[in-house]
Amino acid sequence: METITKIWLVFLYFNADNSLSEVVSKDIEEILNARFSNLYVLMLVDYLNKGAYLYQVKDGFLQLIEDKGEIDMGNPQTLVEFIEEGKEFYPAKRNRSRCI
Secondary structure, three states: OOOOOOOEEEEEEEEEOOOOHHHHHHHHHHHHHOOOOOEEEEEEEEEOOOEEEEEEEEOOEEEEEEEEEOOOOOOHHHHHHHHHHHHHHOOOOOOOOOOO
16 A cells, blocks of 8 residues: 555546447557646556456556456446555545546
8 A cells, every 4th residue: 555645546447348449548648648746547447358457657657556357347346346446555635536
């Protein structure tokens, strides 16, 4: 567990085990070009025919946290577990959950 050094924790949940896989790859490129100073950015990405991966965006790069294998991103419990795990291991000063 990290000590609290960031103000915000942002969760990005990409269910791209479908025709959106290429679009999500472009979205991730844009995210990597952004600079974050006061927040953690965690991504759970399910790619077409590749399985799912949990990443942290750090200094413009994807840092692999865990290979999740084949998971059901359409199951609401998967989202709940992603948020709970993120809050536990990446505590931020402001812990508010929003889904968009």
